[in-house]
Amino acid sequence: MMPVRASTFLIIAVALITSLCATCDNDPLADGLPGEINCSSCHGSGDNPAPDVGAHKAHTGKSVWHAQIGCTECHLVPKAVDDKGHMDTPAPAEIKWGSLASSDSASPEYDFKSGLCTNVYCHGSTLGGSGAEPAWEDTGTAQCGSCHMIPPGQGHPSSDNCGACHGCVAENAQIRKDNAYLHINGEVNMQMPDSCPDR
Ligand code: HEC
Numbered sequence: 001m002m003p004v005r006a007s008t009f010l011i012i013a014v015a016l017i018t019s020l021c022a023t024c025d026n027d028p029l030a031d032g033l034p035g036e037i038n039c040s041s042c043h044g045s046g047d048n049p050a051p052d053v054g055a056h057k058a059h060t061g062k063s064v065w066h067a068q069i070g071c072t073e074c075h076l077v078p079k080a081v082d083d084k085g086h087m088d089t090p091a092p093a094e095i096k097w098g099s100l101a102s103s104d105s106a107s108p109e110y111d112f113k114s115g116l117c118t119n120v121y122c123h124g125s126t127l128g129g130s131g132a133e134p135a136w137e138d139t140g141t142a143q144c145g146s147c148h149m150i151p152p153g154q155g156h157p158s159s160d161n162c163g164a165c166h167g168c169v170a171e172n173a174q175i176r177k178d179n180a181y182l183h184i185n186g187e188v189n190m191q192m193p194d195s196c197p198d199r
């Protein structure tokens, strides 16, 4: 007889996996015996546990124009599969904001019904952006000018040469590919290329 906690866990796990399996690459419980389970066994692929739904890839993948956004910025991330808060409630998965989305005193929210994010710092809620209510299912690349204007307005210098003052982040009006980790990192970077902050 299995201990109560483990059997409850397995029942919930099977139910959740069944509902999630459109995104499963390999289902460790398909043959009834847990195989070698890692964080991408049930969601994600390869070494990457990001499920291929909504804007996961756009956020968590490497990017040439913005910082890579870790799971912890939007979810409570379990260390072990049976950690509290992971698979112990029915879908949808819980959203728990990390510090980035709340930078600059923003109060981010996700509406499960409409699938819209509101008041997210990253999308310019504090910068007067016009695209500050992104839809999670919208996987297109956000355009320059949608989170903040180019230049931002609101009393900001009117020069187009971003790199003259934000030299680590931009060259002219282009994001520096190698330094994309500084764009949407929660702070306005004013450093010049000889003194860029570490990754
Ligand atoms: C920018 C915010 C954001 C980031 C970063 C993010 N997620 Fe999500 N995640 C969401 C939203 C929004 C949903 C859809 C609503 C829901 O199911 O909670 C979601 C749903 C999920 C689901 C349920 C998928 C389904 O089909 O029901 C899993 C599993 C998940 N995320 C895991 C991860 C993992 C693992 C990472 C890191 C590799 C990650 N997420 C990074 C926002 C994010």
Ligand code: HEC
Pocket: 013, 016, 017, 020, 037, 038, 039, 040, 041, 042, 043, 049, 071, 075, 076, 077, 078, 079, 080, 081, 085, 086, 087, 088, 089, 090, 091, 092, 093, 094
């Ligand atoms: C046995 C299958 C399975 C494995 C293995 C697994 N997950 Fe999940 N994970 C799920 C399911 C199912 C959900 C959706 C839960 C829900 O809807 O609330 C989920 C949701 C998540 C979420 C979204 C937040 C949440 O808890 O709802 C994150 C982040 C996540 N998993 C990370 C991980 C990490 C990190 C590992 C490795 C330690 C891992 N997962 C291993 C099945 C699994």
Ligand code: HEC
Pocket: 127, 148, 149, 150, 151, 152, 153, 154, 156, 157, 159, 160, 161, 162, 163, 164, 165, 166, 173, 188, 190
């Ligand atoms: C003449 C110098 C200068 C130039 C050129 C410049 N900025 Fe700025 N920028 C600033 C200063 C100063 C701040 C305020 C820094 C702070 O609040 O810590 C700022 C802040 C910002 C912010 C944060 C929002 C705000 O209004 O505080 C954004 C976004 C931004 N700049 C984008 C740009 C873009 C995009 C360009 C190029 C089109 C650009 N900047 C060109 C000096 C400049």
Ligand code: HEC
Pocket: 065, 121, 122, 123, 124, 142, 143, 144, 145, 146, 147, 148, 162, 163, 166, 169, 170, 173, 174, 175, 182, 183, 184, 185, 186, 187, 188, 189, 190
């Ligand atoms: C998804 C929203 C978003 C989009 C799209 C976006 N930005 Fe930004 N940008 C921000 C945020 C948020 C900041 C505030 C500073 C930070 O957190 O890095 C910022 C800041 C900046 C800055 C100031 C330097 C700094 O600290 O980052 C420059 C320059 C800039 N953006 C240029 C651009 C350019 C050029 C594009 C088009 C490739 C662009 N941005 C598209 C969200 C965005």
